[in-house]
Amino acid sequence: MITCIAVDDEPLALRQIVSYIEKTPFLQLSAKFSNATLVKEYLKNNEVDLLFLDINMPDLSGMELAKSLENPPKIIFTTAYSDYAIEGYKVNAVDYLLKPIEYQDFLLASTKAEVLIKKERLLKTEIKKTGDYLFIKSGAKHIRINFNDIEYLEAQKEYVYIYLINSGEPVKTLIRLKNIEEVVPKGNFMRIHRSFIVNLNHIVTVERNRIIYSDKRFIVVSDTYLNQFKEFISNNFYN
Structure with missing residues (x-):
């Protein structure tokens, strides 16, 4: 129904x-x-x-x-x-x-x-969470992804792109971002935009309200999540 x-x-x-x-x-x-x-x-x-x-x-x-x-x-x-x-x-x-x-x-x-x-x-039902990793369906494959290897996740229409540390191409899966948000460890991951969830352990540089990953890759924290993100920065970075 x-x-x-x-x-x-x-x-x-x-x-x-x-x-x-x-x-x-x-x-x-x-x-x-x-x-x-x-x-x-x-x-x-x-x-x-x-x-x-x-x-x-x-x-x-x-x-x-x-x-x-x-x-x-x-x-x-x-x-x-x-x-x-x-x-x-x-x-x-x-x-x-x-x-x-x-x-x-x-x-x-x-x-x-x-x-x-x-x-x-x-x-x-095809997201299988086990301990420190999950199995996710990508095309015809089922791929094991360690939570600690995830840099951030991006939603684009019906798909989620999972960006991994030291990996050029993201893993593409046909699913809603909300479904993955339900299984990633809450203390290590934070939604900072309607289309992005980031791994807090891999944040190195923050400039204004942007998380900088490289010269060409950055994510802007949306107003909805800004207070929550600022609290994280305040608790983990020296002013």
Whole structure:
């Protein structure tokens, strides 16, 4: 079952999406909202698989909400305007539905999301953690990776790139960053951006709010994680 949220400030449009969700056997409605700000609060304490999100809403738009979420669920945008496709692509939306929405189009987009979500669930079971290392699937291979060899991890769309110490090419795996975050040792790794988790043991140079790995490789710590990172620096580096 795919759990989902419906969000639209127009009552009729919200009722339609809710009715479509209830009509679809593999979808389960977790909540419905007419305000995007309330969605953000809900997601802090509740996990859902899929978000049906209207773009044009007052106070906080659907697009602004999507960009602000650190670990967003899959998103299907709903909109009365046809000029948001490129923006939707930038936040990795599964699809976007143009109002008025026909059930056939809704079902097609939902099925696409279901395939992606089920694939991620299967991949999550393929991360095998044992002591100081894990086995992870990369293409047709299963690769053993020692936690201490990981320099940092980067999320790019559906993939995570695992950068290793003294290794030129990262290990690429089809999985969400959140799934790996759940298995790496909490005391040694820190999320410092929605797309990056770093191994704290391998941080050598910090310049302003950037972790420097080389002349061409650095990571900017995002505002969301800045206070946590500054606390780490304060406790481990001389001022």
